[in-house]
Amino acid sequence: TLQNHYISSSGSLLLGVMGDPISHSKSPIMHNAALVETGLTGSYVPLHVKPDKLEEAIKGITALGFRGVNVTIPHKVEVMKFLHHVDESARLIGAVNTIMNDNGVLTGYNTDGIGYVRSLKEEVISDLYGSTIMVIGAGGAARGIIYALAKENPARIIIANRTADKAKELANEWSSHTDILGISTQEALPLMREIDILINTTSVGMHPNVTDIPIDPHHIPEGIIVSDLIYNPLKTRFLLEAERKSCRIHSGLGMFIYQGAYAFEYWTGTPAPIATMRESVLRSLEG
Numbered sequence: 001t002l003q004n005h006y007i008s009s010s011g012s013l014l015l016g017v018m019g020d021p022i023s024h025s026k027s028p029i030m031h032n033a034a035l036v037e038t039g040l041t042g043s044y045v046p047l048h049v050k051p052d053k054l055e056e057a058i059k060g061i062t063a064l065g066f067r068g069v070n071v072t073i074p075h076k077v078e079v080m081k082f083l084h085h086v087d088e089s090a091r092l093i094g095a096v097n098t099i100m101n102d103n104g105v106l107t108g109y110n111t112d113g114i115g116y117v118r119s120l121k122e123e124v125i126s127d128l129y130g131s132t133i134m135v136i137g138a139g140g141a142a143r144g145i146i147y148a149l150a151k152e153n154p155a156r157i158i159i160a161n162r163t164a165d166k167a168k169e170l171a172n173e174w175s176s177h178t179d180i181l182g183i184s185t186q187e188a189l190p191l192m193r194e195i196d197i198l199i200n201t202t203s204v205g206m207h208p209n210v211t212d213i214p215i216d217p218h219h220i221p222e223g224i225i226v227s228d229l230i231y232n233p234l235k236t237r238f239l240l241e242a243e244r245k246s247c248r249i250h251s252g253l254g255m256f257i258y259q260g261a262y263a264f265e266y267w268t269g270t271p272a273p274i275a276t277m278r279e280s281v282l283r284s285l286e287g
């Protein structure tokens with residue numbers, strides 16, 4: 001039965017998130033709301049894990065009978081060496097954000113990229129086939145997004161980064177699958193005329209630096225889709241400027257919800273209650 005698989009012998013489904021820092025994470029609020037809504041008996045707790053205690057903490061998953069955990073900054077890359085299996089997409093991305101415990105066998109997944117694309121498709125554009133997409137940034141967040149975007153058969157992906165070499169390296173990794181170009185943000189400006197979707201994957205503009213913006217706003221094209229991975233604030237300056245240019249905007253909240261939804265579905269085998277999860281996070285952002 002589901003009970004035998006998902007509920008530890010303590011009688012409760014144990015879930016959590018490991019990070020450093022962790023106290024500001026919205027994941028516990030979101031997942032506990034999902035547990036209540038689906039009627040599952042369990043709890044999702046914040047776990048403050050310092051880098052030098054990560055290995056012990058991962059062993060603790062099995063020792064304590066946790067069904068699964070999310071891992072966040074700064075553990076997403078490092079954690080892979082402590083798992084029994086890493087699924088193919090997480091291996092290609094080079095980062096794990098979700099761990100599943102099957103009777104002591106730990107498998108790592110990455111739900112960030114697929115969560116982002118699911119949210120983009122449900123909220124702003126149902127089909128990415130044939131579109132030209134510019135991604136600003138070439139760090140860890142960009143990697144998962146580019147992996148998931150490339151699977152949607154866009155016409156072209158342009159990675160624009162402050163440091164051109166990092167954009168070029170990342171583009172090279174995917175060039176056998178996709179028409180993909182890595183260039184400096186400066187060099188990318190003339191190409192902005194051709195794009196349908198512009199995505200910020202950097203942390204520029206995140207709370208508390210809300211007046212920062214990853215590119216000079218007058219370069220944002222009129223009427224395209226503009227997306228930001230940041231969800232605090234819900235509308236970054238980048239998105240506010242895009243709205244002024246009649247763009248359709250997409251905030252990082254959707255990515256956060258759907259990366260959690262995929263994780264919840266892996267752990268519980270139960271469809272994630274998306275609306276409840278979104279409402280719980282929105283309420284806590286306002287409060």
Ligand code: ATR
Nearest residue numbers: 137138139140141142161162163166201202203204
């Ligand atoms: P994350 O996992 O959040 O992506 P990261 O791997 O450190 O974090 O990557 C941060 C990304 O944001 C990089 O693309 C970085 O550009 P560089 O490669 O040039 O460092 C970009 N970034 C961070 N701060 C920036 C800033 N102030 N202006 C422009 N780009 C910035």
